[in-house]
Structure formats: structure tokens, C-alpha cells
Amino acid sequence: MRAIALLFFSLYSCVVLAQDSNFTGKIVYEYTFINPETGVDVSDMMAEQYGREQHYFINEHSYKSYDENGTFKQLYNSANNLYYFVLGDQVMKMEASNATANEITITQFDETETILGYECKKLIVKTESSETEYWYAPKLSVNQTVFSKHKFGEWSNYLEATNGALPLKYIIKKGDFVWTTFATSIEIMSFKDDDFDIENELESN
Numbered sequence: 001m002r003a004i005a006l007l008f009f010s011l012y013s014c015v016v017l018a019q020d021s022n023f024t025g026k027i028v029y030e031y032t033f034i035n036p037e038t039g040v041d042v043s044d045m046m047a048e049q050y051g052r053e054q055h056y057f058i059n060e061h062s063y064k065s066y067d068e069n070g071t072f073k074q075l076y077n078s079a080n081n082l083y084y085f086v087l088g089d090q091v092m093k094m095e096a097s098n099a100t101a102n103e104i105t106i107t108q109f110d111e112t113e114t115i116l117g118y119e120c121k122k123l124i125v126k127t128e129s130s131e132t133e134y135w136y137a138p139k140l141s142v143n144q145t146v147f148s149k150h151k152f153g154e155w156s157n158y159l160e161a162t163n164g165a166l167p168l169k170y171i172i173k174k175g176d177f178v179w180t181t182f183a184t185s186i187e188i189m190s191f192k193d194d195d196f197d198i199e200n201e202l203e204s205n
Contacts, residue, residue, distance in 0.1 A: 023140050023166060024059040025189040032180040042177065054181065057189070058166070061146045062196035077196050081149045084198050091202065099151040101127035106161045115168040116186055123161060125154055130174040134158065136165040140186070 030053050033046040043052070051067030064075040074085045076096060083096040109122040118137035125132045132154075144164035150156045159165075168183040194200055 022060050022143055023188075024191060025057070026185075026187045027056045027058075027166070027168070027183050028185045029054040029056060029181045029183050032182070034178045034180070035176065036173070036178050046177065046179075050179075053184075057191065057195070058142065059191045059196070060143065062193075064196055064201070072201060075196060075198055075201060076150060077198070078146050078149070082198075083150070083152055084201075091198075093198075094152065096150045096152045096155075100153055101129070103128045104154055104157050106157065108161070113169070116183055118168060120168055121162075121165075123158075125158055125161075127154065130172060132173070133171040134162075134167045135169040136162045136167045138163070138165045140168070141165045 031043060031046070031050060032041065033043045033050075034040070035042050051069070051071070051073070053068035054065050054073070055068070055070075056065045057063060061078040062076060065073045067073055072086060072091070074083070076083045081096045082093055084091055084093050086092070105126045107124045107126075109124070111122045113120050113122070113135050115135060115137070118140055120135040120137050123134045123136060125134065141162075141164040142159070144156075144159040144162075147159050147164075148156050150159075158167075167181075168186075170181050172179040172181075
């Protein structure tokens with residue numbers, strides 16, 4: 001019985017460690033938009049374009065997301081390094097290797113914030129046109145090497161700086177609004193490769 005208990009503990013520990021290093025599951029984020037000049041909450045107006053929530057699914061090599069109504073918004077698969085996103089009524093395709101910024105500055109901070117039970121660290125990514133403040137959870141991470149070709153949106157730069165840790169809050173300061181995305185739930189899930197196939201996604205929407 002002791003040997004069985006030790007074997008179970010060893011297997012359980014391996015599962016936990018694997019999950020800590022390669023999160024697969026769902027994170028639900030809520031959006032808030034603020035006009036930086038007036039301080040007015042414009043979330044209702046911006047919801048027409050961006051929605052009110054992001055339901056984000058990720059596994060070892062791909063991710064996708066929907067809004068609160070289940071409407072498809074984006075998909076990335078590292079197998080072909082293609083990124084798909086919705087623009088108006090069309091689904092657009094682009095090479096994720098296309099960088100969106102020429103100048104990228106990343107600054108780490110000592111501040112921490114606890115979100116959904118995870119201690120998160122602060123990091124700011126600045127480009128020539130935007131600034132994003134991230135609060136990332138080191139215990140909730142993916143393999144950054146798998147996403148290393150994902151230059152679009154500075155995603156590979158961000159993952160390299162955080163050792164693959166996923167954000168549970170981020171604040172984008174750009175143009176006429178400050179966009180805060182805040183995690184409200186985390187669920188461990190497993191997926192098949194077909195769950196991140198764009199053709200299957202288009203057929204179901």
C-alpha cells in the first residue's frame with residue numbers, strides 16, 4: 001500500500017509540474033475602456049466593436065478566443081505560424097512573423113498583485129505607438145519557444161521576458177482609450193489539435 005501511495009504521489013507531482021510549465025485551458029477576461037482625457041468609462045460604446053469579455057483558450061502550441069456571445073475573434077497555430085482575426089464581417093489571415101513595432105522596450109518591476117490566487121508580477125512593453133502594462137503569473141505559463149515566431153503584437157517578446165508566463169491583467173494605453181483586460185476565471189482543460197483548426201472554426205461559425 002505504501003508503494004502504491006508513493007507511486008500515486010509521484011504521478012500526481014509530475015502532473016502538477018507539467019501543468020505549471022505548460023498551461024492548457026481557458027481564461028475569461030473582462031474589458032473596461034476609459035477615456036484618458038475625461039476619465040469617463042466608455043465600455044458600453046466600445047463593446048460594439050470589441051465585446052465585453054474575451055474567452056481565451058490555449059494549449060501547448062495554439063490559442064483562440066471568442067467574445068461573451070461565442071463569436072469567433074482570433075486564432076493562432078504555431079504549426080504554420082498563421083494568425084487569423086476578425087475584421088468587420090471577414091476573417092483575415094496574416095503571417096504571425098510580421099512584427100507590429102520597430103522599437104520595443106521592456107521594463108520589469110518589483111511590484112506584485114494577486115489575481116485569482118496567483119501572485120502576478122508587473123512588466124511594461126513600450127513601442128513607438130503604444131504602451132502595455134502586464135501583470136503576469138509565473139505559475140501559469142506555456143513553452144515560450146513554441147511561440148517564438150509569433151512576432152505580431154510583440155507576443156514573442158512578451159513571452160521571452162516572462163519566461164512564458166501568461167498575463168492575468170493587461171492595460172493598453174493607445175490613442176483615445178485605456179483598455180484594461182482583467183481575468184475573472186481560470187479553468188484547466190485539454191484540447192485536440194482539431195480544436196485549433198481554422199477550417200473547422202469557420203465551418204462552425
